[in-house]
Amino acid sequence: MSDHASPRVVFYPRSHQGIQKGVNQLAAVVRPTLGPCPRTVAVESTFRDKAPELLDSAGVITRRIIQLPERDADVGAMLLRHVLWRVHDEVGDGTATAAVLFQTVYNHGLKYIAAGGNAIQLRRYLEAGMQDILDELDRMTVRLEGQEQLTRLAESLCYDPSLAKLLGEMFDIVGEYGQVDIRIGYGRQLERQYVEGMYWSSGVLSPRMFTDQVKLRADLTNAALLISDLEIDDPRQFMPVIDTIMERQIQTFVIVAEKLSDNVITFLLSASRDPERLQIVATRTPGSGAIEQMVAMEDLAILTGGRPLIKAAGNTLRQFKIAHLGHARRVWADGSYLGIIGGKGDPRMLRRQIASLRAAYKTASEPQQRASLQQRIGKFMGGSATLLVGGSTDSETNVREEQARKTSTLLRAALHEGVLPGGGLALLACRNRLRQRLETSACLDEQTAYRILIRALEEPLRTIATNAGHDAAAVMAQVSQAAPGWGLDARSGEIVDMAESGIYDVAAAQKAAIRGAVSGAATALTVDTVIHKRNPEAVTGRP
Amino acid sequence: MMIAEQHTTMTDATPANIAELPDDIVNALAVSPRFARDSVCFAARNSGLYRSDDAGQSWQFAYRSLLLDAPLTTTAVVVSPEFDTDHTVFAGAHGGVLRSLDGGATWQITMLPSPPPLVTSLAISPNFANDGVVFAGTLEDGVFRSDNRGSSWAAWNFGLLDLNVLSMAISPTFERDEMLFAGTGSGLFRSTNGGRAWREVDLPVEFTAMLSLAIASVDDNASMVFAGTEDHGLLASDNGGRAWRRLGEDVLQDAVNSIVPAPRFSASPDMLVLLSDMLVLSRDAGESWAVCLLDDGDAPGIAAVAAPLGLGPGAPLLVGLIDGGVLRQSL
Numbered sequence: 001m002s003d004h005a006s007p008r009v010v011f012y013p014r015s016h017q018g019i020q021k022g023v024n025q026l027a028a029v030v031r032p033t034l035g036p037c038p039r040t041v042a043v044e045s046t047f048r049d050k051a052p053e054l055l056d057s058a059g060v061i062t063r064r065i066i067q068l069p070e071r072d073a074d075v076g077a078m079l080l081r082h083v084l085w086r087v088h089d090e091v092g093d094g095t096a097t098a099a100v101l102f103q104t105v106y107n108h109g110l111k112y113i114a115a116g117g118n119a120i121q122l123r124r125y126l127e128a129g130m131q132d133i134l135d136e137l138d139r140m141t142v143r144l145e146g147q148e149q150l151t152r153l154a155e156s157l158c159y160d161p162s163l164a165k166l167l168g169e170m171f172d173i174v175g176e177y178g179q180v181d182i183r184i185g186y187g188r189q190l191e192r193q194y195v196e197g198m199y200w201s202s203g204v205l206s207p208r209m210f211t212d213q214v215k216l217r218a219d220l221t222n223a224a225l226l227i228s229d230l231e232i233d234d235p236r237q238f239m240p241v242i243d244t245i246m247e248r249q250i251q252t253f254v255i256v257a258e259k260l261s262d263n264v265i266t267f268l269l270s271a272s273r274d275p276e277r278l279q280i281v282a283t284r285t286p287g288s289g290a291i292e293q294m295v296a297m298e299d300l301a302i303l304t305g306g307r308p309l310i311k312a313a314g315n316t317l318r319q320f321k322i323a324h325l326g327h328a329r330r331v332w333a334d335g336s337y338l339g340i341i342g343g344k345g346d347p348r349m350l351r352r353q354i355a356s357l358r359a360a361y362k363t364a365s366e367p368q369q370r371a372s373l374q375q376r377i378g379k380f381m382g383g384s385a386t387l388l389v390g391g392s393t394d395s396e397t398n399v400r401e402e403q404a405r406k407t408s409t410l411l412r413a414a415l416h417e418g419v420l421p422g423g424g425l426a427l428l429a430c431r432n433r434l435r436q437r438l439e440t441s442a443c444l445d446e447q448t449a450y451r452i453l454i455r456a457l458e459e460p461l462r463t464i465a466t467n468a469g470h471d472a473a474a475v476m477a478q479v480s481q482a483a484p485g486w487g488l489d490a491r492s493g494e495i496v497d498m499a500e501s502g503i504y505d506v507a508a509a510q511k512a513a514i515r516g517a518v519s520g521a522a523t524a525l526t527v528d529t530v531i532h533k534r535n536p537e538a539v540t541g542r543p
Numbered sequence: 544m545m546i547a548e549q550h551t552t553m554t555d556a557t558p559a560n561i562a563e564l565p566d567d568i569v570n571a572l573a574v575s576p577r578f579a580r581d582s583v584c585f586a587a588r589n590s591g592l593y594r595s596d597d598a599g600q601s602w603q604f605a606y607r608s609l610l611l612d613a614p615l616t617t618t619a620v621v622v623s624p625e626f627d628t629d630h631t632v633f634a635g636a637h638g639g640v641l642r643s644l645d646g647g648a649t650w651q652i653t654m655l656p657s658p659p660p661l662v663t664s665l666a667i668s669p670n671f672a673n674d675g676v677v678f679a680g681t682l683e684d685g686v687f688r689s690d691n692r693g694s695s696w697a698a699w700n701f702g703l704l705d706l707n708v709l710s711m712a713i714s715p716t717f718e719r720d721e722m723l724f725a726g727t728g729s730g731l732f733r734s735t736n737g738g739r740a741w742r743e744v745d746l747p748v749e750f751t752a753m754l755s756l757a758i759a760s761v762d763d764n765a766s767m768v769f770a771g772t773e774d775h776g777l778l779a780s781d782n783g784g785r786a787w788r789r790l791g792e793d794v795l796q797d798a799v800n801s802i803v804p805a806p807r808f809s810a811s812p813d814m815l816v817l818l819s820d821m822l823v824l825s826r827d828a829g830e831s832w833a834v835c836l837l838d839d840g841d842a843p844g845i846a847a848v849a850a851p852l853g854l855g856p857g858a859p860l861l862v863g864l865i866d867g868g869v870l871r872q873s874l
Binding site: 145146147172173174175178194196221222329330342344347348350351354380381382383 | 656657658683684685698700701702703704705706707727728729730735736739740742743750
């Protein structure tokens with residue numbers, strides 16, 4: 001039976017030693033990836049015939065590490081891994097920074113506790129110091145504006161000038177909530193497209209309704225829209241609706257419905273056999289599932305000024321009135337999408353809806369919920385951008401696509417929450433505030449907490465310098481003597497004005513790293529006892 | 544005080560069917576940047592576009608070469624900043640933009656995407672000679688941008704949450720700051736990337752129609768932005784639209800239809816504003832206002848105004864009327 005099989009209780013000091021070992025092992029794995037000159041980490045494939053994965057993203061590496069062989073060390077590694085996951089999920093970056101911060105706080109904290117320090121008090125003061133650091137980062141945060149600044153940030157994130165140029169342009173246009181799709185392209189180059197208006201996953205219910213049978217697409221102008229999630233089987237239900245439409249001399253009619261029977265579609269096609277008089281296109285209600293459909297109908301209604309007929313509310317076509325119709329300058333639909341350009345809804349209602357979605361976005365904690373809200377706001381902004389990523393080989397294309405996604409996520413975060421001087425300089429600058437606290441404190445636990453944090457705040461810059469092949473001690477000395485705002489350009493090895501050189505860090509990522517690392521390490525320092533449960537997988541001999 | 548000199552009508556060389564339009568309002572006026580030398584100006588009317596080569600004393604129908612069989616209502620007109628060398632004029636109509644490269648003698652029409660929108664305003668880059676950028680604001684379809692001197696147009700409406708554009712104004716330092724404003728039926732939007740994306744401007748009043756906009760250059764790096772609203776008077780911003788204050792609250796309570804700031808605003812902070820039925824003038828950056836009476840007391844309502852040589856005492860004014868006439872006056 002392996003070490004992982006039996007239940008066991010581990011007490012201090014062995015518990016601390018084990019946890020420390022695991023923290024150090026995992027931190028050592030991701031440490032080389034910090035900064036603009038990252039080293040790669042080779043992760044062995046589970047399949048013998050496949051080459052190891054070469055990774056330089058701490059977030060991805062962390063996901064690959066499932067378990068350490070020593071159980072005590074594994075607990076430490078998993079504590080750190082959980083923190084890194086959270087940071088990665090929250091902002092998509094800052095993982096390696098969080099790892100070196102966590103490691104430094106934990107190792108130095110452990111020394112103090114071993115010398116008789118109070119772990120609970122230390123945790124309290126570490127968390128108080130963390131708040132000081134976050135406040136200081138808030139103070140240093142600046143907003144980015146304009147294509148040039150965005151491009152420079154993108155370049156400092158992805159080190160790919162052509163990708164950075166396009167992403168800078170795209171985000172300058174679509175803004176912080178705008179929809180940016182990143183897809184694999186067909187060529188070798190990067191290309192971008194802008195789509196006017198907004199579109200939903202949907203699709204025309206019958207190919208016979210395409211106005212362009214070659215492109216398999218329907219393009220309509222000055223359209224009236226009936227928005228619903230109804231399922232209609234009987235064509236007779238539609239007769240009064242079509243009569244009303246014709247009475248009102250509406251020439252272009254779009255029906256959004258969950259399902260229409262073949263008979264209904266045949267009836268609608270016959271009603272629109274003279275396209276000069278009436279043209280009808282029916283599309284599927286966007287969204288999968290009742291909630292998504294409800295959200296899509298609400299957004300379509302606000303955009304077009306319509307009132308949806310909702311199955312769950314007991315609505316049927318019998319209740320149809322002309323006021324239910326939404327209107328749009330242009331509507332397009334193909335086999336997969338429904339697009340609206342120039343919805344004629346009330347612009348005031350539209351802005352109120354956007355304001356309420358933005359407020360919801362700011363308070364949403366779940367990444368999925370935030371993504372959904374951001375997508376909805378983006379649709380209302382009137383357009384979307386698509387980046388088509390090409391490359392000479394599949395692997396080059398895939399790596400570039402991943403890089404584009406990551407940079408895109410960080411650019412959005414930068415637009416939301418601003419940026420900080422990069423290269424670890426912002427964290428280093430927070431030391432002054434902690435030093436002031438240190439000078440006025442008479443409590444040993446408090447003083448120790450601030451000393452630990454001051455030391456930890458230096459670690460990202462030291463690591464960046466080392467990873468880039470520079471002497472960390474010499475760099476620290478140079479940066480300490482430099483003017484405020486001047487730091488290490490790791491690629492050139494020179495001390496430069498970080499803002500002038502466009503070397504930024506995304507504020508959201510730095511703050512998430514600080515929050516995750518300090519509170520995670522402070523909590524880990526209070527762990528004295530570890531209980532290993534019986535591991536059924538190990539008993540059965542599975543890895 | 545303005546002095547009425549002459550009330551001209553636009554029947555010179557005009558096809559009869561066009562001259563007889565009953566509601567031939569002057570929608571817009573535009574003057575040559577070298578007006579003092581060439582005296583060229585244009586009047587956009589419901590019946591079409593008219594050009595004058597003698598500072599508005601006589602007018603010629605500018606669409607003669609188009610051989611129209613019906614009036615082509617012209618709602619906006621702008622003249623190239625390099626008009627004396629490139630002779631370029633743009634005119635906005637229902638469904639398209641017309642461009643002339645010979646001062647209005649011949650025209651090329653570019654249709655905007657169907658359904659045809661009404662062009663309500665045109666704005667031309669101060670650096671047009673080099674960048675070839677020109678904008679068309681439309682009712683219902685937002686802003687179209689051309690970066691090839693008007694040969695083709697594309698809608699750029701990211702963030703423009705109201706596509707009913709009523710007015711536009713372009714920064715005098717557009718070459719550097721790429722800033723322009725679009726006034727819509729329910730608020731004001733600003734672009735800082737040459738009209739490719741828009742962000743709503745926070746105003747002290749919510750959701751008001753922006754009937755008129757103007758930007759005055761204060762110095763090389765600063766400008767004043769003026770926004771005329773339908774029901775909240777005149778607003779001004781001296782920091783690119785980030786903060787606003789209301790001007791002449793006691794006097795300017797009407798809809799502000801047009802704003803004409805002095806070209807050198809920092810030296811002489813004069814401003815002429817067209818309210819729904821009168822002109823008012825300020826010579827102290829909007830602190831105090833005086834009504835400018837038309838000496839032709841029988842003149843019908845005012846629809847447009849242009850100050851070809853600034854707003855100094857005695858400077859000429861062109862006042863477009865709702866009956867299609869243009870008054871030539873002096874301040």
